[in-house]
Amino acid sequence: MEKYSIRSLVGRLCEPEIPEFPLETELNLPNQRVINLDALRTRSDLLKPNEKNILEKLLTYYCKTEKVTYKQGMNEILAPFLLLNRHNVPLHICYTCFKNFVAKFIPTLFVDDAFKPLSGLYVITKLILKYHLPDLSTCFSNNEITPDIYMTTWYVTMFSSKIKELGLLYIFWQYLIDTNDNLFIIYFGIALFEFFKQEIQNQEVMSLPNVFKKICIVDYDTLQIVLQNSERIKANMPFTADMILKKYNMFCLENTESFVKLLEKFMCLLILPREIIIQTYPHDAVCKCLDPRNCKTKRLKYLLIDCRPTKEQKNGYFINSQLLSKAAQKYPNKLLNYPKSFISLKKNTHIALMGSEENKDEENLVQKLFDSFIQHEFPYVSIVFGGYKSCHEFALLHNFEILSHKIKRCLACNSCDDSENKAKELTLDSFFRIGSTQKTLTPVIKDSLIKTEKIYKCKINESQDIEESDIGLIVTLKQIYLWDIRRNEVIEVFDIDQLTKITSNKTCSENLYFSFIKIPKRSFILRPEECKEFLFKVRTNFQAMRN
Ligand SMILES: [Zn+2]
Ligand SMILES: [Zn+2]
Known part of the structure; x- marks a missing residue:
């Protein structure tokens, strides 16, 4: 490998010219013998005796300073970094690269003794x-x-x-x-x-x-x-x-x-309504770009299979969706062979199965159909999270046409409010409140707030285009609101005085992590140009509350 590449690998993991620091330590950990043996064994044909000594020393140093017990695997990752030393990379830089690499990809893997x-x-x-x-x-x-x-x-x-x-x-x-x-x-x-x-x-x-x-x-x-x-x-x-x-x-x-x-509990990958609706509806209905052939929004080919009972399908269905036939719903053998009619789509089309989320029997049907596709070795088969009900909600919200929609008879239109709230909360649970047993109560928020306060657009996923994101953050004197821009409503409220710190991602500074006293960490990615302003505002309000 050329020197240039070594320099760029190091450059990706370590600040340039960090001051040298001592890596000396006594070799006296309780499991020192294991470290010693592993150091001798690691790439044994390549490492010279003095390098094996250094490997043992650095492993020991790492365990002591990071307060972790030594685990096999560390040696395999450290040795290649140590060998950068042969290319004139100073030892403390080799070590820092190793440490940062582990922190980036497997941050707590070695912390937990049970992996x-x-x-x-x-x-x-x-x-x-x-x-x-x-x-x-x-x-x-x-x-x-x-x-x-x-x-x-x-x-x-x-x-x-x-x-x-x-x-x-x-x-x-x-x-x-x-x-x-x-x-x-x-x-x-x-x-x-x-x-x-x-x-x-x-x-x-x-x-x-x-x-x-x-x-x-x-x-x-x-x-x-x-x-x-x-x-x-x-x-x-x-x-x-x-x-x-x-x-x-x-x-x-x-x-x-x-x-x-x-x-x-997932039997396969789940996808969200927004993806399947955007992928199956005609390009111009869902995307404003002028180049449908190279469109990033509609990048995958999708087939939506609607597994709801035929009588429900009659009261409304989505454009370009495939309605699962009555026969396939009734006869197990037909269901088993159903995928055969899509053989020409195998390998280049993503197949999404959608139930109605109303009754258990049908959930079963979706699972059985999924199994049939797997038996026929179809790749790219997923189930739509929230089923027809959530897709229906998404389509109505964005004014996408539902074919043959009979509002009076449509189950999704007529399900009682109570269960609708449940479904909504469930979706939010998966995205914003995972792992938290505490529910944040959403206070009534005055309209005047949005008119006066700036909304900092944000996203939660790096691959998403921020301009297409539907959420934003609003900073008020005492709180930060996570805001649903399309619906004009609050998703979640964070108290500024509950903040313990805000950190940013090393490689992507607009990716902010918020730590709180009682609730789990959250992360949001802001527009790079608004990040400073946002942080300044939060900091000012935080300090004002402390004083
Ligand atoms: Zn487009
Ligand atoms: Zn409806």
Whole structure:
């Protein structure tokens, strides 16, 4: 690898010319013997004896200063950074790069002695694998090959154990940092499976764990192909599914267990009404851009299958949706073979299944149809979160036409208010209040507020276009309001005097994290040009309240 690339890898992880600091420490941790043995074993053919000593010292130093117990995996990640020292990168910089790299991608993985975040990432990986490679996913689940068998090393060593050649590993890590996407590690792992799919499928199930161990990247061409495949997988992630998964930050240790419980209930990736409506309605109805062919909003091809009972479909349905036939609803055999009629769409169309969210039987039907698609090895099949009811609400809100809509008979129009509120709250729960047992009461807010106070547009997901976002933040003397711009209503209120700190993302300074005394951390991304002004306002009001 050229020097230039080493410099840019280091530049991505460490401030230039940070002052040198001593890395000396006594080798006296309770499990020092393990660290010592691991240091001797790590890339043993490559590291010279003095480098092995330094590796042990830095691992010990890291455990002491970060107050974590040593865990295997740290050695695999640290060694490649340590070896940058051979390219005249000072040792304290090598160390800082390692520390920041871990903090960026696996912040609390080594903090928790049970590797708790992994249990969450397993569930996420299973869902993503099922969406992209249903055949492998089925093969694994039929044979009880659980993600812990194949993906622990992805995160614990950051693929250091899979990419032995240092130059290639540096290229991969640099690429990973540039994606700024925590799920990319999973896409890359799945892309690696895709590349070795033949080998995996030709093996006896018993020997699969060994096959997984052997799978690795040994040359530049393979790395390039696997990276390209990862990009394709990423591009084929529905943006709202990606958004939902990213809301469950598994590295937030106090929430990991509840997140795992929630996600384990997902049988597949869920997408939100806004995505399926925008993707299935004609371009000009949902997007103002002048270039439909290269439109970013409608980037994926979608087929919406409406699984509601026929009598409900008759009272309104969405343009371009496929209505599940009465026969398929009635006869299990027809349902099982239903996917066959879409064989020509396989592999290039995303299929979203929608129930009505009214009765349990039908939820069952959606699940059965989903299973049929998986049995026929269709990739890209998801279920619409909130079903017809939520889509219907979204369509009405944005004035998208519902065909044959008979308002008097339409179930969604006539469901009682009580359950409507519940549905709305549920949606909000998933996005803004996850992990919190405390509900913020939404106070009555005076109209005058929005007329006088500026709305700072914001988004919660990096891949979203901020100008298309529907939410904003309003700063008043005592509170920050999360505001629904389209509906002109409050989503959530934060008390400024409950703020403990606001931090910004190292690589993206307009991505702000708000920490509070009693409620979990929130993060919002503002317009870069408004960020300073916003922070100034909050700070001023905060100080005014303290004085
Ligand atoms: Zn467009
Ligand atoms: Zn209706």
